[in-house]
Amino acid sequence: MYSSSINKLIDALKKLPSVGQHTAGRYVFHWLKSGKVEVNELKNALDNLLKNIKSCEKCWNFSDFNPCEICSNTKRDQNQICVVDEAQAVAALEKTGVYTGVYHILRGTIDVSDDNTLATLKINELLERIKTNTNIQEIILALNPDMPGETTMLYLEKQVKIFNPQIKITRLARGLPMGSDLQYSDEITLGSALKNRFSNIN
Numbered sequence: 358m359y360s361s362s363i364n365k366l367i368d369a370l371k372k373l374p375s376v377g378q379h380t381a382g383r384y385v386f387h388w389l390k391s392g393k394v395e396v397n398e399l400k401n402a403l404d405n406l407l408k409n410i411k412s413c414e415k416c417w418n419f420s421d422f423n424p425c426e427i428c429s430n431t432k433r434d435q436n437q438i439c440v441v442d443e444a445q446a447v448a449a450l451e452k453t454g455v456y457t458g459v460y461h462i463l464r465g466t467i468d469v470s471d472d473n474t475l476a477t478l479k480i481n482e483l484l485e486r487i488k489t490n491t492n493i494q495e496i497i498l499a500l501n502p503d504m505p506g507e508t509t510m511l512y513l514e515k516q517v518k519i520f521n522p523q524i525k526i527t528r529l530a531r532g533l534p535m536g537s538d539l540q541y542s543d544e545i546t547l548g549s550a551l552k553n554r555f556s557n558i559n
């Protein structure tokens with residue numbers, strides 16, 4: 358129905374989370390009507406992202422720097438690692454202002470119905486950090502309180518213990534409602550969940 362240039366962009370947009378045919382079409386026709394300035398702004402922002410964003414090789418956060426600003430900050434406690442699923446969770450936890458350690462971003466959670474997820478997550482990289490830095494005191498498992506989050510935390514608890522049984526493993530306090538996404542929790546709830554974190558097995 359549409360010309361192939363329009364269809365191509367609609368198809369590209371449909372790969373985004375929560376964007377279907379209808380929404381993608383609305384975006385494309387919005388840009389066609391808004392004109393070149395707005396389209397160029399978006400194009401430049403995407404170019405910039407491609408050019409400047411790197412993966413931090415320590416924590417796997419996305420940053421303009423490698424190592425990222427948090428990993429290279431000497432005031433942060435390098436021996437306390439907070440494990441999260443996605444980079445957006447780091448932003449939410451930083452907003453609370455109560456955490457002074459560093460992070461590890463898994464880039465997802467274990468999907469029990471898909472064996473491939475285990476290989477794509479940055480779990481081996483976390484275990485490598487534990488192996489190379491024997492001074493690590495605490496691993497905070499700050500994954501969402503839902504099924505994939507729980508499965509991943511249980512798996513990590515076991516693996517970390519194998520590599521270093523001395524490390525204290527903690528979880529966020531149960532103030533976060535089951536099934537909630539910590540990216541969208543308010544700073545006060547998340548800050549207190551972090552302060553009141555507890556240890557399951559040691």
Ligand SMILES: [Zn+2]
Nearest residue numbers: 413416425428
């Ligand atoms: Zn980093």
